[in-house]
Each structure stands twice: as structure tokens, then as C-alpha cells.
Amino acid sequence: MVAINDKKKTGGRLVAMGCTYEPWIALLEQAGWKTQCCYDLRTADAILEEYSPCVCIVDLSNNDFSLNSISQRANKTKQVKWIAIIKKEQLKIDSICQFINNFCVDFFSTPIPSSQLLDTAGHQLGMLEIKSTSLSDVSLQCEIGLYGESKSIKHLRDMVKRVAMTDVNVLLTGEQGVGKELIANTIHNLSKRRNDDITVINCSSLTDDDQRIHFLNPLYNDNSNNTITNGTVLLNGIEELSKLLQLKLLNYLQQPENEKLNEQGVFDVRVITSSSIDLEQAVKNNTFNKELYYRLNVFHVVVPTLRERGADIILLAEYYLQQFSKEYNTLAMHYSEEAKQLLLRYNWPGNVRELINQVKRVSLLNDSNEVNLEHFDLPKKTNLKQSLRTIKDEAEKDVLVTMLEAHKGQVASAAKDLGVSRATMYRLLNKHNIIPDVRYYNGGFATE
Template sequence: MTNQALIIDDEPDILELLDITLTRMGISADRAENLSVARKLLATNRYQLCLTDMRLPDGNGIELVKEIQHQHPQTPVVVFTAHGNMDTAIEAMKAGAYDFITKPVDLEQLRQLVTSAVAVTTTPTAVNVQESLIKGQSPAIVNLREKIIKLARSQAPVFISGESGSGKELVARSIHLQGPRAQAPFVAVNCGAIPAELVESEFFGHRKGSFTGAQKDKPGLFQAAHGGTLFLDEVADLPLDMQVKLLRAIQEKAIRAIGDAEETKIDVRILSASHKDLTEAIANGEFRADLYYRINVIDAPVPPLRQRGEDIVLLAEYFLEQFAQDYNDEKAPLTENAKSALLNYDFPGNVRELHNILERAYTLCDGHVIDALDLQLNVLPNSAHLGAAPGPGAQPEPRSNTATGYDESIPLDDYLSDIERDILLNTLDKYRWNRTLAAKALGITFRSLRYRLKKLGLDNDEQ
């Protein structure tokens, strides 16, 4: 079946240009010079796409966007805006527009946008995408899933808010996988993990010889995500000067690599997230208000785990099944006391903390059953100590780094991992890599030994 589009503009030359362009793409088009004609056509035809100008003789294009969103929610609407008028574009996308394009029209950009928009109505949504990524049946998660379905059908920038560990990247992936860009790249980047002096090169790429050490051309994250989705996690951590350049890239849909004389058009959907309150960051001068309004066209809050009720047990059971598969072992069930303890715990670290708690309990529990004590929910990391606690007013005895042999130039986690690795290798060598005897000698379970070997990259059976 031939796809059909409705194009609305009061300029005959624009209508002619759009009609010719769509026809060459195999899309038949009906023309309307105002809202009245457009409404009559919409009442008698089913369109796979609508292209409309914002300023029309008998009204505003946003009125039509809202009407189509209500009466024909399956039809994506692309709006034309004047160059640089991002406020109008944002208003249109908040009203439900699929995307926008500026005048004068770039035909290559128009063709890419039309292809993407038509795919919304012609490509089946991936089956069970949300269920495979976002587990749970709580009202908060059901509402989030419903919102994701709507967000996937738009190209509007989405800001995913929520506490650390609540699953913001899973929401971003679900939006991507249920939209027309599902077969294109999904590129996720933690903005706070990139050194400030490298952030521009990482985002936009660079040309050979553009700075010391640039020995060859290097594409950036925008180029890697071309045609797909770029997820900016912890976007609040971007340096202010980079925020300006990101804003321009979003507005102009173009980037300039370091050392390049010309801009390159990009086709990327922007999703972003942060556990920080961006309005507070704006008040503190740490985040640009204009960038905030560009990336937060639509807000998608992710509920913390403590507000998800029985989802906690559902997620726990899912994680335990995954651990059993990963270690080729039987599943360790939760006792009723363990389930009750999980339901009454606050989970400040959310789903990520639940995963870590269960992995530790699965590894160290006795008898392949996880009880409340195995979860260690009342043990806070900062409260762990050796020996008896000092009495009131007593000062802890200072420990010498020289006495412990710890070199402060080495990160503590790396230092402890090296010690654990040496102990495991020496014990395994002693027992000729008989893991059962080695685990017994170390006073740990066989499962715990296997977990530690995997964590340290020593689980090669050929060793």
C-alpha cells in the first residue's frame, strides 16, 4: 500500500516542493493551504504523515497538532518553523508533534525525517521490549510504561529524572527500542566520566592534526549515534562551555568536529538523565537554563524502588534466576523472612543496590537458601569495623600506612583486588587448581570462590 501524507502550507511554492519530494520517495500527498481544508481532508482520509507550517491564514499549526494528537494519535506530525525559532518548535513538540524542521527546508534533512516518521506507522513495535527491560507491575511502573509508548512515537527530547540506581538508562533504551530508530545505534554516555579537556572531542570528534596527539580523524558520539539515539546520562555534570556547544548542536541539528571548517548535519534523538535537581543547578549557576528547556521538552520521572511495593520481590526473584544462569547453578530461593526484610528496607541505592545485595547473598549464603540475615540489610558500609567499638570519648588508634604496606598512590579497590588475586592464585596453585579443595582451604563456599574468580577475571577453565 502506498503511504499517504497531508501537507499544509499557504505558500504554493512550498507545497509544490514538498509534493515533488514526497512523490519521489513513493509517498502520495494531498495539499491544503489552510486549516479548514486540512480538517476536511483529515475527516475523510487516513494519513501516515502530516507536514504543516506553524503560521496559517486561519489559525496556528499547534492547534492542528493537538487535534491530530487527539483524533488521529497514530499519525506523526512534522511542523515547519522559522529558522532559529526554537521556542515554537518546543511548544509544538510538547503539544505532540513528532519533530520539527526549519525553513528554508534542507531536502536531505527532510527526507531523513520523513523516512523516520513514516516508520512510526509502518514498523511493528518490538514485542515485549518493556517487559524485558523494565520489570514490575506496580501502578508507578504501569504508568511509566504507558508514557514510554507515547514518548517512543515522538522525536522530542526527553529528560529522564530519578534517583541514582533507579533504572534511568533502561527507560532510555526502552524508548529507543520501541521507536522508529530501534534498528539504529543507541549510544549511552556518562557525562561526568569524561575529562573536561576531552569532552568536546568525545562528543563532536576531531580532525587529524587539530591538536597535539590527534594523529588521525576520530568520529565523536554524535556521529556514532547518527540515525539513532544519544543518551546523555548525568547531563548536569557537563562543563558550562560544553553546555553551550551542546545547545547549538540540538538547535541546529548540526555539529562541527574540532579542526573541521564546516558543520555536519546530524540525525540524532537526544535523551538525557540526571539524579540531580536541574532547577537547583540552574539557580546555583551550574547549568544553563536555555539548555534545560531544550532537553526537558518532556519529563519522564522514574519512581524510586521504595515506592514500587511488591515489585521488589519480583525483581529479586528475577535477579536470582539470572545469577543461577550466569553461574550455571541452581536458583537460591528467598525465605519469607528475607522477602519481608526486603519489603521493609528503604533501598537508598534503588534497583542497583537490590542487585548488589542479592548477588552478595547468593554468593555467600549457606544451603542454597537466602534468609534475612544473608541480606545484611542493617550493615552500613561506613559502620564496618574490626574489633570492639571504642568507648565514649575514646579516639581510635591511628594506623600507619607503612605498617599495612598500603601505597596511597594506588586506588584502594585496585590494591585490595591485587591482594585477593594473589591469595586465590597461590591457594589454587597449592591445590593444583582443584577448586573444591581450594575453597575449603580458604573457608569459603565453592560458589563464593567461583564468584570471586569471575569478578577478578580468573575464571578461565584452561588455567
Template sequence: LDNIVGRDHRMQRVYDLVDAVADNRTTVLIVGESGTGKSMLARAIHRRSSRRNKPFVEISCGALPESLLETELFGHVKGSFTGAVADKPGRFLTADTGTIFLDEINSAPLSMQVKLLRVLQERCFEPVGATETKSVDVRTILASNVDLQTLVASGQFRQDLYYRINVVTIQLPPLRTRNGDVPMLAEHFMRQFSQEAGRKVIGFSDETMQQLIRYPWPGNVRELENVVERAVVLCRRPKIEIDDLPDALRGADMLPAPTSNTRSELLNESPMPLEKALETPERLIIEAALKRNNWNRQATAAELDINRTTLYKKMRKHGLDVGSNN
């Protein structure tokens, strides 16, 4: 997990799950928005398993048309179709004794989902055009950037396949919900790219770091990585300054920041019970989460790791508009 950075409690839960599932053949489903690090997490699980010295094979189910996806996954025999001039092993056979990572499983066509279900259940398949069955010993990790239950409900994803792959699910939180991890991630990428480029960048100015923390990161960790790489390349000073950031980032809508006098108010107020003093930061945290989720209570409760009833009570307690949305 060396390259997966974060101290947020949601990331700690991810680390705990990785440790729990790594050294067995349990099917793992990783769910998270694009750019949250699903591929990196899959590799981390493989590296921590007893299969670490065996193949790790990755394929994006959304990157290939259906006609090519089948031969990529299962291979084909010579003469099975025009252009099949030789036998070709598929990714499942290449991954034998190791791990196969099926990214964007939500994009797999329904016809392909039937074949995936069989190989996951029976650990065998036939290459395209073949009559001989191939058996494989493969640990399967899958990833989706959308909620598969929603696709099941709409008929776009097979229910039986969903139940088969939903053994252990790891939720990767979007970066905007754990912006406290941004400084650590930014410093990590800065050191990495400074070393690769032979640059002597030593850090970020305070203004720059505050901008990074308050930016909502729609592209998640991948976007932050790209922004820091660009800044390291363009930086001409010891520290990365605000003008080293892309224009789009500097002009974007920012996540709400606590009011500037919050800290001084807490320090200078007359004595009060701790429970009362803690209400101010709690209100700010809840209000910021509600705004990030467009006042959707279900999404906000999930982000804050509390149930909707608790959120509703806290909103009423702090005078937040409980009628804004669902």
C-alpha cells in the same frame, strides 16, 4: 521493557510515557536518583523506536573532565592539540541516525552546556580544532539524578538548555517509595543470577523477603541487584536465607511495618462501613510515607501522588502531627 520490572502505579506511568515517546525523535529527560535504572530506561526507549537497529551511544557527563568531555562528544581533528595525532569522531557523530544518551547531564560544565544547546537546536557542530561543520540526525535522551530546576535557580545549569531538554520528562521513583515491587525485582534478579552461575536457588525465605521489603534501599534497584547477586553466589541452601544478606543490610534501619495486629483487627472488628474500615490502612500508609520523607509534606505528597492540601487534610483527619515539618 522486559528488563524493567514493577507494577507500582508510578512505574505504570513510566511505561505509558515510554510507549508514547519511543517512536519519534522527541528529546526525553529522565530524572531519578542514582541506581533507579535511568540507563536501562533510555535503552528501552531506543529499542522500542524506529532507530532500534541504529547506534545507541551512551556517555556519562560526570565521568570526564571538561577538557576530555568536549572531544568525547564532538571529536577533534589531527593537530588540534598536543596528542591529537589523528582525527577522532565524537559520540554525536558515532550516534548519527541513532540515539545518544547523555547521563548525568547535571554535571556538564556551563561552557559545555552552550555547545550542547546548539547541537540540540541546530543538529550541527564543529569538532575541536575544525572549521567544517558536521550535521547529525540524532535522537537525544538525557538523564539527571538531581532536580535541574534547582540548579537553574542557583546558576549551575543554563535556563535555555533546561527549557530545550524539558520536552518530555520521565520521573523514575526511588525503590523505597515502591517497596511492593521488591519481591518481583528480587525474584527476577534471583532467576537471572542463578542461571548465569549455574545455581539451583529457588527463592527466598519469608524472613529474608520481609527484610528486603522493609530495607530503604538508598542505592535503589542497582543496590538490590547487587545484594541478590551476592546472595545467589553465597547461598548453600535451596532458598536465600537472612544470613546470606550483607551485614549492613541486616543491621540497617528498616521502613516502618504495619502493626502485627492490624489485619486481625480489621477481620475481627464489629461491622462498620467500608469507608471507616479503610481509614486504618490509609493512616498507616500516610504515616510511613511521612517518616520516609522526614515529615516533609511536599516530598510526602509527591510520593503519594496527591497535592499538599489533600495530604494536610488527611493528616488532620488521622491525628497525625501537621506541625512536624514542611
């Protein structure tokens, strides 16, 4: 099989499909390439998947393979550069030309010009390295926070791909536990600042004189090693900033780039913020600075909840199970069908963070290779019925409030519109602790 490339060497990995050991292969190996000749398509898939990114040279000159089978494999591989070897007369065959046009970066006709092949393979290796640091396949580069195939996570990947290489301010919002810090790390790792640090600051722990936020004030001078002058800063829970720190942050964001200076040089810090609340509502409640909100909300990324991600729940659960089995040297490797159904039914109020904790628990408690229902500390079917009852009660309460508002707090007319007696209406109001003395008055609400 193809040997894994040592990153300290200059060579790459190459798979030669259908090729005998020829002089050009020896030349590649002398140049530092790790090569493997593969003659069986049944093993080719595993080799290409395990060792990509790589260059694959496929010999079509002897018609040893089904061209359709090769095309299917070439279509599936995103981190493989394909080069074809053919006979000159095969250029008259439409299917050969179509394969080269659709999937190959180059082709050579026999006899093989070894030095030219070496140059081409080396250039394609360089292209793969460029691709590995670009955003062309963000799903392969990203943190686990972007792992999955649901519509919502694909949209999130697209948003991250669009904003990562810019310097605009990013506001991440979403419920607690959805992975906002993971997304911030992904944006940083895919940005031009990837070689600098990302500093995470929890705003709830900050005081007005906290030196961790000195970068907000360009006039601040600190000769210690803790000075933040570049990279990325993630302000977690931005709504927790005091009014004074909100003004400091606003002052920093308002200043021209050439004025963000101190004695040590330019402050070149990208600010990413996150929040688990509705900041727009906080602005309306006068608990968050309106101008600061609009400064931060240049590019708004909503991180979806776990319950919105459908089958991604199973993908994530399987991923973490594999990780924890290696970390803790446990036996659990897969889930029973009943366990998978439980994972899909559960509402996951704690989102990805709760899922990680559950998977860690079952990994530690399980003495077999299969995870079953009893290993989870989650509501089973009886509790699921309770959840459905809760949903029904909430819907019922919403209808009652809506009808009361429509009838300006008049219980009798609201009951008539709902088709229930006044006694039933009062029983329902008592059940949901609704006080029917709020009514419209001159276009607004008034309480008697």
C-alpha cells in the same frame, strides 16, 4: 509439544486444540510451520505461555471442551491469534458466535478449506510479527527497567510508550540507582532508531575539548570510525557538563535539522539526558543553563525509586535470583517468607542497583535452594528501629524549624505555641543543632 520456531525459517508456531491430525495440518507443516495437537486443557496453558507468539486453532465442532474454559484461556493470551473451527449449524448458537466475536481473528466451518486456512494463518503470523515490534504490549518488549506491576511502574511504562516513537528530547530524572540508563535503552530499542547504536556518555568524565562530544558541533569533521552521525546519545549526569559544553549542546539543539551537517552528511542524533539532581534548582542557583534546561525538558520522565514500587521489589528480586543462579550455576532459587518481608521493609537507598548487588551476593553465598535472612547484608529488626527513630527525629526537627519561622525566631513564643517549656525548647534545639537567631526581617530572613 510445539517446537520452538527457527527464526531463519519462514514458518511459525501453531497449536491445534482438539484437532486430529488432518490434511490441513500436514499442509501447514510442509509450509514450514511447527505444529502440535493438544487435547488436554491442563497442558494447554503451559504450551501457550511457553511458545507464544503463535496461532491457535481450536476445534469447537465436537463440543469436546467447555466454551467457558476456552474463553478464559483466550482472554489471558495476548500473543496468540485464535481461529475457530465449527459446524455451520453452530452459527445459530449465541455462545459460539460471542466467543468468535470476542476472541477469534477468523473461523472456518467444516470441511476445512486447507489453502484458505494456510493463507489466514500466514497473515496472522505476520500480524504477530508486526505486534512484536510495536508498542501494543510494551511490558513484553521492554528491558528489565520497566519490569513490575506497581502503579508507579505502570505509569512509567505508559510514559515510555508515548515518547519512544517520537524524536522529542527526553529528560530522565530520579535518584541514583533507579535505572535511568535502562529506561534510556528501552526508549531507544522501541524507537525507529533501534537498528542504530545508542551511545552512553558520562558527562562527569568529559572535558571541554573531549572528542566524544563532537556531535554537538556540526562543523566538527572526523574521519575515524568513532563519529556519531545517527542513533541515540544518552548524556548521563547532564548537570556535570561544564558551562562551555552546556553552550555547545544548546547550540546543537537550536539548529534547524537541515543545518546539522558536516562533510559526511546529516547528523541525525536523538539526545536523551539524565540527572540525579533537581535541575530546576540548579537553574535557580545559576549552575545550569536555563535555556538548555527548557530545551532538554521537552518530555520529562521521573523514574520512581524502588521503595515506591511496593511488591515489585519481590518480583525484581526473584527475577535476578533466577538470572544469577543460571549465570553462576548456583542452587538458590527462591526466598523464604522472612527474607521477603526483609526485602519489603528495607528502604533501599541505592534503589535497583543496590537490590541487584544484594541478590548477586546471596546467590553466590547460598549453598541451598532457599534464601533466608542471614544471607542478606541488610539491617535486621534492631536496625529497623533505628530507622524509625531517624524518621521521628527528622519530623521533630521539621516542626521546630517551622515553628521558629512562624514566630520569627522567637524561642519563647514558639515554645508556648508547641506547649513545652523554654528549657525543653532549648534542649530540642541543641539536639538538632538549630540556631534560633534567624528571624524574619521586612519580609525576608536576617541573622543577628
